[in-house]
Amino acid sequence: xxxxxxxxxxxxxxxxxxxxxxxxxxxxxxxxxxxxxxxxxxxxxxxxxxxxxxxxxxxxxxxxxxxxxxxxxxxxxxxxxxxxxxxxxxxxxxxxxxxxxxxxxxxxxxxxx
Amino acid sequence: xxxxxxxxxxxxxxxxxxxxxxxxxxxxxxxxxxxxxxxxxxxxxxxxxxxxxxxxxxxxxxxxxxxxxxxxxxxxxxxxxxxxxxxxxxxxxxxxxxxxxxxxxxxxxxxxxxxxxxxxxxxxxxxxxxxxxxxxxxxxxxxxxxxxxxxxxxxxxxxxxxxxxxxxxxxxxxxxxxxxxxxxxxxxxxxxxxxxxxxxxxxxxxxxxxxxxxxxxxxxxxxxxxxxxxxxxxxxxxxxxxxxxxxxxxxxxxxxxxxxxxxxxxxxxxxxxxxxxxxxxxxxxxxxxxxxxxxxxxxxxxxxxxxxxxxxxxxxxxxxxxxxxxxxxxxxxxxxxxxxxxxxxxxxxxxxxxxxxxxxxxxxxxxxxxxxxxxxxxxxxxxxxxxxxxxxxxxxxxxxxxxxxxxxxxxxxxxxxxxxxxxxxxxxxxxxxxxxxxxxxxxxxxxxxxxxxxxxxxxxxxxxxxxxxxxxxxxxxxxxxxxxxxxxxxxxxxxx
Numbered sequence: 001x002x003x004x005x006x007x008x009x010x011x012x013x014x015x016x017x018x019x020x021x022x023x024x025x026x027x028x029x030x031x032x033x034x035x036x037x038x039x040x041x042x043x044x045x046x047x048x049x050x051x052x053x054x055x056x057x058x059x060x061x062x063x064x065x066x067x068x069x070x071x072x073x074x075x076x077x078x079x080x081x082x083x084x085x086x087x088x089x090x091x092x093x094x095x096x097x098x099x100x101x102x103x104x105x106x107x108x109x110x111x112x113x
Numbered sequence: 114x115x116x117x118x119x120x121x122x123x124x125x126x127x128x129x130x131x132x133x134x135x136x137x138x139x140x141x142x143x144x145x146x147x148x149x150x151x152x153x154x155x156x157x158x159x160x161x162x163x164x165x166x167x168x169x170x171x172x173x174x175x176x177x178x179x180x181x182x183x184x185x186x187x188x189x190x191x192x193x194x195x196x197x198x199x200x201x202x203x204x205x206x207x208x209x210x211x212x213x214x215x216x217x218x219x220x221x222x223x224x225x226x227x228x229x230x231x232x233x234x235x236x237x238x239x240x241x242x243x244x245x246x247x248x249x250x251x252x253x254x255x256x257x258x259x260x261x262x263x264x265x266x267x268x269x270x271x272x273x274x275x276x277x278x279x280x281x282x283x284x285x286x287x288x289x290x291x292x293x294x295x296x297x298x299x300x301x302x303x304x305x306x307x308x309x310x311x312x313x314x315x316x317x318x319x320x321x322x323x324x325x326x327x328x329x330x331x332x333x334x335x336x337x338x339x340x341x342x343x344x345x346x347x348x349x350x351x352x353x354x355x356x357x358x359x360x361x362x363x364x365x366x367x368x369x370x371x372x373x374x375x376x377x378x379x380x381x382x383x384x385x386x387x388x389x390x391x392x393x394x395x396x397x398x399x400x401x402x403x404x405x406x407x408x409x410x411x412x413x414x415x416x417x418x419x420x421x422x423x424x425x426x427x428x429x430x431x432x433x434x435x436x437x438x439x440x441x442x443x444x445x446x447x448x449x450x451x452x453x454x455x456x457x458x459x460x461x462x463x464x465x466x467x468x469x470x471x472x473x474x475x476x477x478x479x480x481x482x483x484x485x486x487x488x489x490x491x492x493x494x495x496x497x498x499x500x501x502x503x504x505x506x507x508x509x510x511x512x513x514x515x516x517x518x519x520x521x522x523x524x525x526x527x528x529x530x531x532x533x534x535x536x537x538x539x540x541x542x543x544x545x546x547x548x549x550x551x552x553x554x555x556x557x558x559x560x561x562x563x564x565x566x567x568x569x570x571x572x573x574x575x576x577x578x579x580x581x582x583x584x585x586x587x588x589x590x591x592x593x594x595x596x597x598x599x600x601x602x603x604x605x606x607x608x609x
Contacts (some may be wrong), residue, residue: 012284014366016281019277019281025273028277032277032280032281033309035280035281035284036284039287039288039291042288043291043294044289046291046292046294052308070300071291074243074300078287079266081247085254085280086256086394087389088257088258088276089273089276089277092257092261092273092276093273095261095269096266096269098268099266099269100266108273109270109272110266110270111267111270111271111344113347
């Protein structure tokens with residue numbers, strides 16, 4: 001379990017590195033996507049039970065060994081938010097390419113101060 | 114009957130209806146935006162009266178009881194912010210009618226504007242952390258796209274910068290929420306506060322505090338995280354700048370930070386001293402960067418950083434007087450900063466420039482804009498008897514009372530520099546000789562004048578809110594923070 005959490009942290013840091021260090025707008029957007037995946041995975045892991053079953057409740061079943069359904073509901077919403085954000089960022093990046101003719105952030109520098 | 118969910122429903126319905134009809138019927142968007150914001154402003158006043166009678170309003174969505182279902186909570190602090198946000202949104206919507214005509218597809222502007230308002234209302238009335246996060250994202254994403262609304266090169270660049278920084282901040286906030294959920298197994302804020310208090314001290318709280326401080330600090334542009342603000346607030350269409358600077362950074366940043374730290378995690382002296390320190394740095398960095406600017410809107414944007422610093426300094430003192438001063442300054446800053454941005458929009462509308470060096474003598478051709486901006490400038494610089502003077506005075510007195518003389522001196526110095534930079538604005542923009550080019554420029558139309566006059570009038574009379582007779586509006590909000598433990602038990606008592 002701890003290994004999976006550690007890998008999740010590594011995934012988050014990969015995303016953060018990508019956002020901070022990469023110069024291409026598209027790569028930055030991908031980095032934000034990776035960060036989002038890592039956070040969602042972390043949330044799901046918090047509610048996960050090893051060897052647990054899906055949280056479907058019926059009259060003849062006992063509540064035993066189920067995974068926590070709330071993080072799954074929460075994450076399905078944050079995935080939608082991430083989708084909206086990615087779409088917006090890509091749309092802005094396309095418009096930036098039309099105006100500046102480049103995806104390189106060091107050349108996109110009309111704002112100063 | 115509980116009307117609290119209407120704060121989300123009304124703007125969301127407005128944002129849904131505008132794209133359906135607004136495409137074909139030209140004035141529909143502006144009409145609908147004004148009606149929506151007017152009704153939610155009226156609702157906020159109505160709720161203010163209800164809260165002053167009942168102290169707290171709770172609505173369980175779908176009838177599910179609180180820790181399991183979603184509950185919507187309005188207490189003194191939330192209603193204080195709701196009144197501020199909705200009144201400014203209404204005036205800004207009124208201002209937008211004429212200002213926004215220069216863009217094509219104005220219905221998209223109004224849709225996003227109303228969506229941003231519904232997100233902010235949602236943050237304010239959310240009773241659990243996850244809804245707070247969702248509505249924070251709704252208003253932030255609407256904000257990102259509104260910054261890019263003009264689709265000029267600079268606007269797109271500012272919007273991209275803002276969106277990337279905002280996305281990183283949101284990830285930190287969500288990690289914080291995930292950790293708190295796995296620690297307490299609940300997302301409801303009142304329930305979580307009780308559970309955290311029962312569990313006692315642990316290493317989780319400081320870790321989560323750092324994550325939230327980064328996340329909400331970036332949304333609220335405290336100084337180490339402020340780099341996006343001047344670009345974004347300068348590039349947005351002016352009514353949106355007024356919304357972003359006037360209320361959005363306060364709702365997403367300051368309000369969320371205070372609500373979570375005071376009412377859920379519980380404040381310690383360490384956290385308060387961090388608030389005060391960040392506030393003090395923000396005061397000085399913002400104002401020093403502002404003094405040298407020649408772009409009117411960029412100057413105002415830097416001042417937003419500085420004034421957020423005053424709010425954090427006041428609240429960070431932790432004493433009832435300091436919290437009262439901080440929240441009073443929050444209200445005042447919303448009013449005069451929106452007014453100043455609307456002034457800059459009016460100048461931009463008439464003479465199509467934001468450069469202070471190209472202006473001059475505008476008081477001869479634009480008397481309403483000049484006079485209202487004089488009132489706002491005096492107010493932000495802290496000249497008596499305007500509202501800004503009283504709130505800064507209370508913050509400084511609270512510093513002295515808490516025996517923090519260094520911070521008191523720092524706040525006075527920041528205030529003097531603010532005065533200097535606004536004297537520069539008045540001197541270059543409104544006094545002096547009228548530039549030949551602007552001989553034929555005209556004063557703005559009535560729908561733009563009216564919001565400026567109303568905001569200036571609030572600036573003049575809001576000083577009365579400091580008097581004991583009228584201060585219950587802010588005092589009830591300050592009590593939520595100064596009696597921080599009461600929130601959880603109060604809400605939990607109402608729910609059960």
